[in-house]
Amino acid sequence: MIKLMPGLDSSAAALQAERIRLEVIGQNIANSNTTKTASGKPYERQIVKFETVLQDKLGVNSEAVPLLVKVAKIAKDTKPPKEIYQPGHPDAKPNGMVDYPNVNVHEEMADMIASSRAYEANLAAIKNARSMTLQTLAIGRR
Amino acid sequence: MTPISFNSGLSSGIYSPELRNLRPQAPKENAKGIDGGEGLDPSLAQMPGVSNLNQAQVGFDNVLGKFVNEVNSKQMAAGDAVTGLLGGKNVPLHQAMIAMEEASVSFQLMVEVRNKLLEGYQELLRMQV
Numbered sequence: 001m002i003k004l005m006p007g008l009d010s011s012a013a014a015l016q017a018e019r020i021r022l023e024v025i026g027q028n029i030a031n032s033n034t035t036k037t038a039s040g041k042p043y044e045r046q047i048v049k050f051e052t053v054l055q056d057k058l059g060v061n062s063e064a065v066p067l068l069v070k071v072a073k074i075a076k077d078t079k080p081p082k083e084i085y086q087p088g089h090p091d092a093k094p095n096g097m098v099d100y101p102n103v104n105v106h107e108e109m110a111d112m113i114a115s116s117r118a119y120e121a122n123l124a125a126i127k128n129a130r131s132m133t134l135q136t137l138a139i140g141r142r
Numbered sequence: 143m144t145p146i147s148f149n150s151g152l153s154s155g156i157y158s159p160e161l162r163n164l165r166p167q168a169p170k171e172n173a174k175g176i177d178g179g180e181g182l183d184p185s186l187a188q189m190p191g192v193s194n195l196n197q198a199q200v201g202f203d204n205v206l207g208k209f210v211n212e213v214n215s216k217q218m219a220a221g222d223a224v225t226g227l228l229g230g231k232n233v234p235l236h237q238a239m240i241a242m243e244e245a246s247v248s249f250q251l252m253v254e255v256r257n258k259l260l261e262g263y264q265e266l267l268r269m270q271v
Contacts, residue, residue, distance in 0.1 A: 002248065004247050004251060008240065015234075016234060019234065126243075130247065134247065134250070137254050140254045140258055141254070
């Protein structure tokens with residue numbers, strides 16, 4: 001395989017990973033008021049964990065093998081649920097307290113900003129790789 | 143897609159005949175130029191450097207053909223990605239865009255290589271004998 005644009009594989013993998021992270025953040029925000037899930041408990045905040053993977057050496061004939069990033073795991077946040085006093089709520093416990101998800105919307109917004117900035121950074125890396133390659137091709141033009 | 147048929151036309155139509163015409167003459171002239179006689183030709187041909195040179199010249203149109211094929215397959219992959227994306231087949235947007243970009247950049251490289259080859263050929267044609 002001919003490799004024309006540098007670092008494309010890592011950037012593409014990072015874009016995919018950030019997409020998943022944005023999806024999970026959106027899911028957290030969407031469920032920030034869900035007091036009952038299939039398990040009977042309130043929704044629990046999901047956290048995305050990234051890890052690097054070695055790209056398989058087949059097809060890459062240089063010794064510098066790019067490190068890719070992928071979503072290793074989508075784990076549950078272990079923070080306890082927020083208790084709010086709402087005696088009339090259908091999911092209220094006998095003492096009148098309702099368990100709300102351990103999602104803090106402000107925190108999610110901050111994560112979302114970080115995630116979309118990371119996405120932009122990877123897009124910028126790809127754009128830069130492309131323009132470098134095109135400029136290099138322009139050497140032969142007169 | 144028009145670029146694909148264009149590719150295959152290039153590989154068989156323009157590159158190969160020139161190269162085939164140029165190839166057999168070049169090593170012979172070299173050999174004569176160096177030792178000045180026919181007798182030493184076999185030993186010269188067995189020298190590692192010379193035979194490697196010969197092989198490299200034989201291989202170049204193969205390399206070019208492979209490259210054109212690869213450009214073609216990149217175009218096909220880009221086409222598949224776009225079709226998958228538009229058909230709702232869970233192809234991520236960035237993957238389709240990257241595939242298209244890769245296809246276009248490799249196509250441009252191919253065009254540059256073609257321009258260079260043609261330029262060299264025309265320079266040879268203009269040469270005074």
